[in-house]
Amino acid sequence: MEYKKLSTMLPADGILNVPGGFWFIDDLPAEASYELRLDAHVRCKFILHLGLQGHRIRRRVIFSICGENAKLDAHVLIQGAKNQCIEWVGIQRHLIGNAESNLFIKSTAENAVEISIISKIILDANATKSCAYFQNKNLILSNRAHVTARPELEIFANDVHCSHGAAIGGIDPMEEFYLRSRGISQRAVKALLQRAFAEEILCQMPNDMPCNQAR
Amino acid sequence: MRSALAIRNLYLNVAGKAVLHGLSLAVPAGEIHVLMGRNGSGKSSFVHALVGQIPVAAGEVSLDGVSLLGLPPEIIAQKGLFLAFQTPVALPGVTITQLLRSALQARQEKGKLFDHMQFHDDLEAAMEFMGMDASWASRHVNDGFSGGERKRCEMLQALILKPKYVLLDEIDSGLDVDATRIMVNAIRLLHRRGTGMLIVTHHSRWLEVLAPNGVHLLSDGVIHRSGGMELARAIEAEGFQAAQ
Amino acid sequence: MSENSSMEEEFATSGNFSYAMDYAHDAGRGLREETVRYISKVKGEPRWLLNFRLRALKIFEAAPIPPWIPVDLTPLQFDQIRYYLAKDQEPKRRWEDVPDEIKATFDRLGVPENERKFLAGVEAQFDSEMAYANLRQSLTERGVIFVNSTEGLLQHESVFRPHFGKVVPAADNKFSALNGAVFSGGSFIYIPKGTKLDQPLQAYFRINAEQFGQFERTLIIVDEDAEVTYLEGCTAPRFESSALHAAVVELVVMPRAKVQYITVQNWSSNVYNLVTKRGIARESAEIRWIDCNIGSRLTMKYPCVVLAGTHARGEMVSISVAHHGQYQDTGAKMIHRASHTSSHVMAKSISIQAGVAAYRGITRAAKSAKNCKNYTRCDALMIHPESVSKTHPTLDVQGALSQVQHEATVSRVSDEQIRYLRQRGLGESQAMGLLVNGFLNELLREFPMEYGVELKRLIEMEMEQR
Numbered sequence: 001m002e003y004k005k006l007s008t009m010l011p012a013d014g015i016l017n018v019p020g021g022f023w024f025i026d027d028l029p030a031e032a033s034y035e036l037r038l039d040a041h042v043r044c045k046f047i048l049h050l051g052l053q054g055h056r057i058r059r060r061v062i063f064s065i066c067g068e069n070a071k072l073d074a075h076v077l078i079q080g081a082k083n084q085c086i087e088w089v090g091i092q093r094h095l096i097g098n099a100e101s102n103l104f105i106k107s108t109a110e111n112a113v114e115i116s117i118i119s120k121i122i123l124d125a126n127a128t129k130s131c132a133y134f135q136n137k138n139l140i141l142s143n144r145a146h147v148t149a150r151p152e153l154e155i156f157a158n159d160v161h162c163s164h165g166a167a168i169g170g171i172d173p174m175e176e177f178y179l180r181s182r183g184i185s186q187r188a189v190k191a192l193l194q195r196a197f198a199e200e201i202l203c204q205m206p207n208d209m210p211c212n213q214a215r
Numbered sequence: 216m217r218s219a220l221a222i223r224n225l226y227l228n229v230a231g232k233a234v235l236h237g238l239s240l241a242v243p244a245g246e247i248h249v250l251m252g253r254n255g256s257g258k259s260s261f262v263h264a265l266v267g268q269i270p271v272a273a274g275e276v277s278l279d280g281v282s283l284l285g286l287p288p289e290i291i292a293q294k295g296l297f298l299a300f301q302t303p304v305a306l307p308g309v310t311i312t313q314l315l316r317s318a319l320q321a322r323q324e325k326g327k328l329f330d331h332m333q334f335h336d337d338l339e340a341a342m343e344f345m346g347m348d349a350s351w352a353s354r355h356v357n358d359g360f361s362g363g364e365r366k367r368c369e370m371l372q373a374l375i376l377k378p379k380y381v382l383l384d385e386i387d388s389g390l391d392v393d394a395t396r397i398m399v400n401a402i403r404l405l406h407r408r409g410t411g412m413l414i415v416t417h418h419s420r421w422l423e424v425l426a427p428n429g430v431h432l433l434s435d436g437v438i439h440r441s442g443g444m445e446l447a448r449a450i451e452a453e454g455f456q457a458a459q
Numbered sequence: 460m461s462e463n464s465s466m467e468e469e470f471a472t473s474g475n476f477s478y479a480m481d482y483a484h485d486a487g488r489g490l491r492e493e494t495v496r497y498i499s500k501v502k503g504e505p506r507w508l509l510n511f512r513l514r515a516l517k518i519f520e521a522a523p524i525p526p527w528i529p530v531d532l533t534p535l536q537f538d539q540i541r542y543y544l545a546k547d548q549e550p551k552r553r554w555e556d557v558p559d560e561i562k563a564t565f566d567r568l569g570v571p572e573n574e575r576k577f578l579a580g581v582e583a584q585f586d587s588e589m590a591y592a593n594l595r596q597s598l599t600e601r602g603v604i605f606v607n608s609t610e611g612l613l614q615h616e617s618v619f620r621p622h623f624g625k626v627v628p629a630a631d632n633k634f635s636a637l638n639g640a641v642f643s644g645g646s647f648i649y650i651p652k653g654t655k656l657d658q659p660l661q662a663y664f665r666i667n668a669e670q671f672g673q674f675e676r677t678l679i680i681v682d683e684d685a686e687v688t689y690l691e692g693c694t695a696p697r698f699e700s701s702a703l704h705a706a707v708v709e710l711v712v713m714p715r716a717k718v719q720y721i722t723v724q725n726w727s728s729n730v731y732n733l734v735t736k737r738g739i740a741r742e743s744a745e746i747r748w749i750d751c752n753i754g755s756r757l758t759m760k761y762p763c764v765v766l767a768g769t770h771a772r773g774e775m776v777s778i779s780v781a782h783h784g785q786y787q788d789t790g791a792k793m794i795h796r797a798s799h800t801s802s803h804v805m806a807k808s809i810s811i812q813a814g815v816a817a818y819r820g821i822t823r824a825a826k827s828a829k830n831c832k833n834y835t836r837c838d839a840l841m842i843h844p845e846s847v848s849k850t851h852p853t854l855d856v857q858g859a860l861s862q863v864q865h866e867a868t869v870s871r872v873s874d875e876q877i878r879y880l881r882q883r884g885l886g887e888s889q890a891m892g893l894l895v896n897g898f899l900n901e902l903l904r905e906f907p908m909e910y911g912v913e914l915k916r917l918i919e920m921e922m923e924q925r
Contacts, residue, residue, distance in 0.1 A: 128844070143826060143858040153850040155869050158810075158841035163868040166852075170859035174304040181266050182318040182372065183292035192317055196308025196355075 003047075003206050010034055018044045023206070030054030033061070038099070040067025046074040047205055050086055057086045065094045065101055065130070072101040077201040080113035080145075090119040092134065094127035097157070105136045106201050108194055109145035120152040121164060127157050134164035139197045141170070141190060218244035218279040220265075220296070220380040220411055225274035227257070227264050234260050236436035237274070242380060244279070245409045247402070247425055249416060249447060252433035253455050258415045259301060261433070262382045266298045267291050278380065293322055295379030299369035299386050306356040311368065312338065314356050315375050322376075341374045344404070346397050362389040370401045380411040387421050395421055419447035489538040492516065495640050498543045502609045502643075505616075515629035515639025522633040529817065530757045530786050535731055540703055542641040542674070554579070561696050567920050568913050598660075604649040605660055608676045611647025618649050619678055626678075626709035626737050626765075634705040634733040638674050642707065645675035648689065650716075655686040659721070659907065662691035675706040681716040681744075690907065692723040696754060702729050704755075710738030710746060714768060717745040723910055725754035725917075728784060732758040742768030742797075749905050751914060752779040752787050761819060763792035766800035766831075773802040776905045778914075781814030781847075782921070790820035790852075795831040795861065804835040807902055809895060810846035811921065817849035824861035831861035839869045840898050842891075892919035 003023030010016050014034040018024070020042035026032070030053065038044055050057055063072055072092070080086045092101045101121075109115050121132045138147045149166040171193050179189040220242040227235035234257040242248045252258050263269050265276060267288040276283045283291050306314065315338060320329055342351055345367055357365050366386050373381050386398055402425060405412060416422070423444065430446040432439045434455070440446065487494065495516050499509040524532060557579040565575045598605050604615055611619045629639035646662055662677075681687055704726065712718050718738065726732055732755040738746040748762035764773030775791035793802035808816035818837045839848035854863045872894045880890035896903070896915050903911045 125845070138856075140856060140859045143860070145859065146857045147854075148856075149854040149865075151850075151852060151865065151867070153848065153867060153869065155839070155841065155848045158844050158846050158869075158871040160869065160871075163866070164850075165864070165866040166854055167862070167864040168854050168856040169862035169864075172304070175306055177268055177288060178300070178304050178306065179309075179314070179317075180288040181268075181292050181298060182314065182376065183289050183321045184317050185289050185321055186287075188317055188321060189289075192309060192313065193306075196306065196313075199308045 006034075018042055020044060023047060025206070026059075030056060031058045033059070035062040035064060036072075037064045037066050038070035038072055041069045042067065043071045044073070046072065047201075048074075048076045049079075049201075049205065050076070050088070051079040051081070051084060055084055057084060058089075059087070060089045062091045062093060063101060063103070065092070065099045065127075066096060068096055068098040070099040072103075074101070074103045075201045075204050076103070076105040077198055078105065078107035078115060078117075079198065080107065080115050081110040083112045083114075085114045087116045088118065091122060092120070092132055093122045093124070094130040094132060095124050096126055097128040097130050097160075099127075100131040102133045103135075104201070105134075106198065107136075107138045107147065108141060108198060109138065109147050110141045110194075112142070112144040112146075114146050116148045116150075117166075118150040118152070120154065121162060122154045123157050123160050123162060125156040128159045130157070131161040133162070136164075136166040137197075138166075138168040139170070139194065140168065141194060218379075220279075220413070221275070221277050222265070223275040225261075225264070225276065226272040227260060227269065228272050229257075229260050229269060233272075234436060235264075238433070238437050240413075240431060240438055242411045242413050243428075244379065244411050245406070246428040247406060247412045247414065248429040248431065249414050249419075249422060249427045250431050250433055251416065251419075251447065251450055256433050257436060258433055259384055262298055262384050262413070262415060265291075265382060266296060289321065292318075292376075292378075296382070297373050297376060297378035297380070298382045299366070299373060299384060301384040301388075303357050303365050303369055305358045305360070307358045309356050310353050311356055311371070312352045315372065318372070318376055337375060341371055344374070344397075345371050345401065346393075347371065363391070363394050366390065366398070367394065370398060373405065374401060377408070378410065380413070381405060383412065383414045383416075385415055385417070387416055387418060399424060419444070419451040422447060488541055490516070490519075490540070490542050490637075490641065494542055498641055498643065501543075503613065504609070505613070507620075508612055511624060511629070512640050512642075515636045518629050519633060519636035519640055522636060524633060528759065529788055529815075532731065535703055537703075543643060552579075564696055564917070564920065567916055601654055601656075602651040603654065603656070604647065606647050608642060608645045608647050608678070611678065615647070615649070618680065619647055622680055622709065622711045623678055624709075626711060626739055627707050627735050631735060635707050635735040637705045638676060638707040638735070642674045642676035644673075645677040645706070645708075646679070646689070646691075647677070648679040648687070650679075650681045650685040650687045652682040653684045654682075656688070659688035659690045659719075662689070673704055673706075677706070677708040678711075679709070679718060679720070680711045681713060681718050683713045684715045685713075686717040688719040688721065690721045690723075690910075693725070696725045696727060702731055704730055704732045704734070706734045706736075708734070708736040708762075710736075712738060712740050712744040712746055714742040714744060716741075717747075719747045719749065720762075721749040721906060721910070723751045723753070723906070723914070724758065727754060728756050730755040732760070734758070734760040736760065737763040737765065737792075738773075739765045739767050740771035740773060740800075743770045744768060745772045745774070747774040747776070748791070749776045750778070750789065751906065751910075752777075752789055753914075753917065755785065755787075757786045757788070759788045761790045761792050763794065764802065765794045765796060766802065766828075767796050769797045769799050771797060771800045773800075775802075775804040775806070776902050777804075777806040777808075778899055778902050779806070779808045779816050780918070780921070781808065781810045781816040783812035783814050786815045786817070788815075788817045788819055790818045791835070792820060793822045793833055793835075795822075795824040795828040795833070798827075798829040798831065800828065800831050802831075802833045804833075804837075805902060806835075806837045807840070807899055808837070808848065809840045809842065809898070809918075810848050811842045813843075813845045813847065815847040815849065817851065818867070819851045821853040821855065822863050822865070823853075823855040824857065824863060826857040829858070829860040831863075833861075833863040835863075835865045837865075837867040838898070839867070840895065841869060841871050842895070888923040889919075892922040895922055 003025055006024050006026045007028055017037045023045045026048040078086055092103055107115050117136055121134055123130050136149055147168050151164045151166045176189055222240045225235050225238040250258055264271055278294055431441045495512045627635050629636045710718055740746045746764045752758050766773055773793050779787040779789050781787040791804045806818050810816045822833045824831045837850055841848050848869055850867050852865050856863050876894055877890050895918055
């Protein structure tokens, strides 16, 4: 699949009617807010990597499913460190039925970062036979980091498939012990597990993205 | 004094209950010893305590004369003690290659360059020996592995990391005939290298070909009886009661 | 939002009971300082308690109505409400005026004759005096105190005063302030060290002592190593003349003690039920909130456990059923302030016709709280296309040593399932009842058996009517 940079495609009013069949990479500056509208039969993949630059980072994104048979596959990786303040506010809104949206957000939090992830799924009364999923996993790596997650649902149609989950936690002590019992230092274990955690989304990104070039 | 993994008068409490009451056992370098005992007798807790997962209440644990008590788990591992877990945890996102490379790099002398070529050659050879095809190298550790696959992965790590002493926690359970054969061959390979081994198991038949140097029965928190293969056979034939 | 305006039409027409009001002592309508002084005087309260009420009144008056309340509260008319009604002053209605639906429910649940008139608001009491007297005797012998709030604060001040208003202070929110000003009734319970009561204590036994409902205040103190289960409410629909219920429940659970607080709420559809419930769990203590919300027009209730001591545990089991015209906004708050604490929330909701069931919760792990674990699970069953389900959880974690997890699913009863059961000979509404009870099954098991059985029957009835 070809990918397109959002910075080259997003109109001034911040609302983009997505043409189908692309990867959308959000390469916008630290603060940005926009709406992506998927019409009937549009299949769209969306990737966002936040945290590489900037101190105060904010994203407000609305994914509007406006037509039948549309499909959204969105992956967001947030890697916060030092004393960054990172905020994601997202809405997956299905105005019409028979369409699908999947949003998967992972974050890692180091040092004294503050990360807030608010994400809502709204299924309108007309949106029968929608499929909407949201998963958010957050890994905290430092005792000074602070993560808040608010996964919300507002469902007005009952013939739907919808579920969501969110989890916040540190490194699994069992996983940590296992690696240490192989002789790996605590510091190296942390780096290894942090990398492994992000890998699930990093591997979805095209090879010439800055984060992947650093690998 | 001969090199050994020596445990003297070990007292261990788990969740407030006393599990071991002064257990003493020695695994001399290059020897194979077997530990048997009822479910719940403390065999697993014992080996987990040796690698630093459960704090010891009293007693001594030393590896070739160096005390292991209170050391962080990665130092215990670097000093040469390896535990093949009975139910090892899954590490989603971490490949077998990444795990082994990190573990070897941790043992590397400072300033020395890591020999990637040698590593890949060694890994390939070890995987072939264990009947694992090339795809295993990029599989995530224990993620979606069957019980037998997990045990094979544990043994692969022991072969690559070259520890001085290996603790095998029920490495035979749940294996089919072919897999057991591979496991036995791996143990023999380790033995030829001079690795000391403590095999925790319930079954004796598969041990026959290994000809262990000692068989020990753990009961009531201590080593109740020690002997040779005849003790293991008696236990398998007549149950734990027969041996007491 | 469009679904709100149709609900408001419902609100306007349902729950209108007319009855003659004619009684001597009257705290009057609306809430002023004189009302509060009147209440305190009638109860013979000491100065410190009057001052507590007056301070709470000031807080109530100053506090705005929280903007996030999901339903318009104007129908409530705060200045028209009666804030204090003694037992013999409660308005009554005639048996002929009781809706047939309610009478049918009594039949179905097998409610004893003498209780039906009481529950329907036709009589002020029923004869449970004897049972309560016997129970009180055996409890007193064990050093257990089980009285209403007035008796608790007046006769056992040294026991209850140190904790009263500390778990839920008046300033906590507007409605806890309201309760602080005009509270009456409710249970004050003290369980001495090491005492484990195997029979649950029931609020039902005390209802004749004082008015049951409205602004109840409950305080339960469980001393070290003690255990108690407390039961309030009943499955049978309860008629309430008063439209506003703002209760407060405080639990203080000492080290290694355990409390199970079970509530079944089935208020009539005119009631706005705004409750603040919070428990403090000390070292190795355990608090379980078991909550079933079936009635009322609006219920807002978020039982909270503050895990203040190491190895403390908090649990919440919640069933909420939102019928047409109802808004059930319920959830749980688990606040981890100490290390090695754990919490578990299991919430199931059912929305019927245009009913709205919402989950609102928060799990928080402070930086100082190491190695804490939480798991929260919300499942929503939406019966009809016009049903509504909402979820608003918050996970808030500081530091790398705790694990907090939340999962939620939304589902419906599928045509395939109904078809399958019909092929086995069940009628459609019977099939619905079976499937809905199946959805609730694992949580219904947490309630005492009689409640579980009654709840199942209620739900079957509900499904049959649709």
